[in-house]
Amino acid sequence: MSAGPTEPEQRPGRLRPTSAGAITAWSVVGLLGGWLVHAVVDRTGGTPPVVTWAQPLALLLVAAILGATAYLTWRAVHVHETRLDPQQAVNRLVLARACALVGALMAGGYLGYALSWLGVDTDLADQRLWRSLVAAAAGAAIVVTALLLERACRVRSDEDPP
Template sequence: MVGAWALAGLVVGLLVRPVADWFDSTAPIVSWAQPLALLLVAAILGVTAHATWRSVHVRRERLEPHQAVNRLVLARACALVGALAGAGYLGYAVSWIGAEAELADERMIRSGVAFVGGVLTVVAALLLERACRVRSDERS
């Protein structure tokens, strides 16, 4: 499922620049806010995954059912959105390769950082999902 969202994001990202050109419009500028937001989400998910892992697997505490479901839903949603956004920014960066526009390099660099943020978001989300799992012999 994550792969399908990433593929969709890649296709959309590759199409943004040509569609903007077709409509005689300016292609979107990527500010530092977008990559930093993805990196912030990845950091929050990573901290949550670490705290959950320590609670469940090290201290052997039980999560309340609603807490576990909330964390699993958060992790799944962030994995899908991280894949979509990260791949979208990768496609957008690739669409600028070889372009001679004055902001092409800036768009590629910022989109590349946003791609890394998207990948880190997916990884942190999957780690959070994994932290919520309990072994079958731990259930009582």
């Protein structure tokens, strides 16, 4: 006799993949934050930050490292069919989830900052716009490679259909 709704039965030791809702929420928070940076700095009389090539290149480096880790993990688990050490698997899953959420935040933040420069006629507006768009794309690459790493860590259990 249960008064509340029944919850679906979950098997112990299972993690759900990072949800699209969580990634979207972090992206929206980043979008608003990036857009607010320009507005707040203008209102306080400061100078808005300049986006150098170092920021998108650093994000691309993180995406490349995640992509390489995803590929090596996928190869080890699915091609060579070796088992990862449990601690190593958990570390990679935590890394993947954290990078997916932070990558979404960064992509949204840089996109919001880029959008805040649309229609602004100042010396560095175009530079800030284009470099921010490149950084936003690099943040999106982090999200994609992090989700690939998360997917590479999946192993079939004996109960799963082939």
